[in-house]
Amino acid sequence: MAIPETTKFAVITEKFVSEVHERKIQPLHDDQVLVKVKACNLCTSEYGVWNGARLGKQPLPFAFGHEYYGTIAAIGDGVQSFKVGDTVGVGYDWCGECDYCKRGETSQCPHRGVKTIASPDGYYGGFGCGDYVVKSARALCKMNPDIDPSQAAFVEPLGTVIYGLRKLRIQVGETLVISGAGTMGILNALAARQMGCHVILTEMMPKKIETCKAYGFDVIDISQEDPVEAIKRLTNGHMADAVVVAVGVTAANDQALEMVKEIGGRILMFAAGYPKPELNIDSNTIHYRKLELLGTFSANIDDFRYAAEKLSTGEIDVSANCKNKLATPWHDTVR
Numbered sequence: 001m002a003i004p005e006t007t008k009f010a011v012i013t014e015k016f017v018s019e020v021h022e023r024k025i026q027p028l029h030d031d032q033v034l035v036k037v038k039a040c041n042l043c044t045s046e047y048g049v050w051n052g053a054r055l056g057k058q059p060l061p062f063a064f065g066h067e068y069y070g071t072i073a074a075i076g077d078g079v080q081s082f083k084v085g086d087t088v089g090v091g092y093d094w095c096g097e098c099d100y101c102k103r104g105e106t107s108q109c110p111h112r113g114v115k116t117i118a119s120p121d122g123y124y125g126g127f128g129c130g131d132y133v134v135k136s137a138r139a140l141c142k143m144n145p146d147i148d149p150s151q152a153a154f155v156e157p158l159g160t161v162i163y164g165l166r167k168l169r170i171q172v173g174e175t176l177v178i179s180g181a182g183t184m185g186i187l188n189a190l191a192a193r194q195m196g197c198h199v200i201l202t203e204m205m206p207k208k209i210e211t212c213k214a215y216g217f218d219v220i221d222i223s224q225e226d227p228v229e230a231i232k233r234l235t236n237g238h239m240a241d242a243v244v245v246a247v248g249v250t251a252a253n254d255q256a257l258e259m260v261k262e263i264g265g266r267i268l269m270f271a272a273g274y275p276k277p278e279l280n281i282d283s284n285t286i287h288y289r290k291l292e293l294l295g296t297f298s299a300n301i302d303d304f305r306y307a308a309e310k311l312s313t314g315e316i317d318v319s320a321n322c323k324n325k326l327a328t329p330w331h332d333t334v335r
């Protein structure tokens with residue numbers, strides 16, 4: 001495979017404006033590889049920068065794209081775990097030497113690469129929505145080369161879901177309610193079902209309700225039925241063992257407190273919301289109900305590896321999310 005000298009990539013330069021820019025591909029360090037990107041998803045967080053909702057959080061120019069996969073086009077001299085031509089999903093960078101990395105908490109590694117620190121040529125972001133990306137080899141996960149490109153690009157978002165569900169300590173046989181059947185709600189549902197939970201989703205948009213049904217999930221149409229009453233009915237009054245809030249709005253936070261079981265329930269705040277959502281609860285209630293309110297964000301390398309493996313084997317199949325969204329070369333989607 002001939003390696004070009006430059007790569008093109010997509011950049012948000014201001015609200016509602018994205019452009020294609022070009023930069024030199026830097027020589028690889030010993031531990032780095034060059035990934036030829038084959039598909040990249042657009043994340044809600046990136047859409048929020050483009051439409052202005054998250055502009056205060058993300059400096060510009062923003063070379064977005066962190067949900068991608070590809071094949072290895074070149075490797076640094078010290079790379080042994082991969083070879084040219086391997087199919088790989090992409091997680092976050094980590095150093096392997098700091099205290100966080102030694103404990104497996106690679107998402108907290110100070111070398112992770114943060115979207116608010118600029119590259120030497122003045123861009124912020126992961127550059128995933130582009131032709132080529134230079135990455136440290138340890139950030140990558142091997143994948144099945146025959147996988148559908150539109151599914152393979154789910155390694156990063158699915159990894160963050162795995163991290164959250166592990167933190168929530170879901171158990172086989174538990175009832176898990178997921179508020180919101182957007183892409184991340186559905187990924188939570190698929191992963192939790194694969195881990196042995198009984199999953200119920202709540203949603204109001206007809207298209208998303210259809211997606212839930214296509215996957216065979218129980219789904220409550222909250223435009224038709226009160227979700228708390230529906231959970232009561234579906235669980236014979238037991239209510240949910242745990243709730244994942246996958247939509248960032250106050251109403252969903254407050255409903256979670258009512259949908260989770262009276263004593264010892266766990267609630268995972270999966271989604272951020274803009275404007276900032278609230279949670280209306282007093283500390284006595286948390287105390288007497290022995291509630292656990294958990295936060296989650298990002299993921300460790302083990303979570304990305306688990307996600308890459310489950311997508312590669314088809315044990316987690318996201319195909320109904322990819323319908324009508326077949327992998328399009330990224331430059332056809334950016335104008």
Ligand SMILES: [Zn+2]
Pocket residue numbers: 043044045066067157
């Ligand atoms: Zn994302």
Ligand SMILES: [Zn+2]
Pocket residue numbers: 094095096097098099100101109110111
């Ligand atoms: Zn580290």
